[in-house]
Amino acid sequence: MTTKPEAAQDALNKLLQVVTLLNEDxxxxxxxxxxxxxxxxALWVLAELGPSPQRALAxxxxxxxxxxxxxxxxxxxxxxxxxxxxxxxxRATLVTFTDKGAHTVHHLQESxxxxxxxxFGQMPAERFSAFVNGMDDVLQVIQRELAxx
Amino acid sequence: MTTKPEAAQDALNKLLQVVTLLNEDxxxxxxxxxxxxxxxxALWVLAELGPSPQRALAxxxxxxxxxxxxxxxxxxxxxxxxxxxxxxxxRATLVTFTDKGAHTVHHLQESxxxxxxxxFGQMPAERFSAFVNGMDDVLQVIQRELAxx
DNA sequence: TATTGTTATACTCTATAACTATA
DNA sequence: TATAGTTATAGAGTATAACAATA
Numbered sequence: 001m002t003t004k005p006e007a008a009q010d011a012l013n014k015l016l017q018v019v020t021l022l023n024e025d026x027x028x029x030x031x032x033x034x035x036x037x038x039x040x041x042a043l044w045v046l047a048e049l050g051p052s053p054q055r056a057l058a059x060x061x062x063x064x065x066x067x068x069x070x071x072x073x074x075x076x077x078x079x080x081x082x083x084x085x086x087x088x089x090x091r092a093t094l095v096t097f098t099d100k101g102a103h104t105v106h107h108l109q110e111s112x113x114x115x116x117x118x119x120f121g122q123m124p125a126e127r128f129s130a131f132v133n134g135m136d137d138v139l140q141v142i143q144r145e146l147a148x149x
Numbered sequence: 150m151t152t153k154p155e156a157a158q159d160a161l162n163k164l165l166q167v168v169t170l171l172n173e174d175x176x177x178x179x180x181x182x183x184x185x186x187x188x189x190x191a192l193w194v195l196a197e198l199g200p201s202p203q204r205a206l207a208x209x210x211x212x213x214x215x216x217x218x219x220x221x222x223x224x225x226x227x228x229x230x231x232x233x234x235x236x237x238x239x240r241a242t243l244v245t246f247t248d249k250g251a252h253t254v255h256h257l258q259e260s261x262x263x264x265x266x267x268x269f270g271q272m273p274a275e276r277f278s279a280f281v282n283g284m285d286d287v288l289q290v291i292q293r294e295l296a297x298x
Numbered sequence: 299t300a301t302t303g304t305t306a307t308a309c310t311c312t313a314t315a316a317c318t319a320t321a
Numbered sequence: 322t323a324t325a326g327t328t329a330t331a332g333a334g335t336a337t338a339a340c341a342a343t344a
Contacts, residue, residue, distance in 0.1 A: 012265035116161035130279030
């Protein structure tokens with residue numbers, strides 16, 4: 001045990017503040033683009049998967065099929081995706097980017113790259129690597145806790 | 150510029166993973182106690198403020214008065230707080246802990262202390278201080294971004 | 299007039315369960 | 322019989338606007 005409890009608590013408070021502000025910053029960015037957090041997440045996953053049936057989206061997002069219906073409804077209404085027929089399975093649809101959707105995801109990705117450079121670009125190399133190692137430690141602990149239940 | 154864009158992106162990805170898992174870990178803890186995130190936040194703020202009119206709670210939580218009505222409704226139904234008459238202003242109520250509510254907040258605070266020690270207690274001193282300094286840097290950048298709009 | 303909290307209304311996100319069409 | 326997606330229903334969290342009681 002090398003870190004005192006009070007110092008550990010201060011560090012956790014800072015981490016939680018980062019959590020709050022980072023979420024807020026990203027939410028504002030999404031909102032300017034006419035997107036909600038859940039819809040943005042869906043676009044992001046869709047960019048990884050390519051045109052997908054809703055079932056696959058649901059699994060990747062960790063939400064129910066019912067919920068994906070609503071999220072895709074919203075994305076269709078706001079013009080980010082379309083539902084295309086699935087060739088070979090008439091029960092399914094392929095959620096597919098419109099041009100607007102594809103452009104938006106591209107901008108989101110660029111925006112994240114920019115944020116990363118803003119956050120870490122000017123950090124001294126030693127501090128940066130210590131920070132990354134510290135986050136790896138934190139990740140391991142949280143993952144262990146979550147695995148326990 | 151000392152950090153390469155790719156490394157910065159990897160670091161941001163890790164930070165976002167920490168955000169996700171930390172939120173999930175805390176949400177599970179709240180759920181076991183019969184609390185939702187918004188209601189937990191309200192209890193936490195109430196512990197800082199002491200018995201408060203809903204208007205003060207709304208301001209501290211950064212939500213509308215309407216919303217606080219709903220959150221307090223939920224906390225009353227589940228037995229964490231009561232609405233007491235405000236002595237000296239018959240329009241207002243004082244949101245006040247029940248015994249259950251007071252005990253729960255105490256456990257939440259203990260639980261956070263425990264998490265802090267789990268996360269940072271065994272981290273080598275140098276890495277810990279670099280991590281904290283790195284988070285301070287990150288906080289400054291995000292706060293500057295949010296201030297811009 | 300201004301403030302406190304509520305009702306009315308609406309949108310998003312989440313869930314379970316029952317159902318339709320297709321595999 | 323199983324799977325893909327929808328409808329039905331419900332609860333939580335967020336918001337604006339109109340309103341009643343009180344300051």
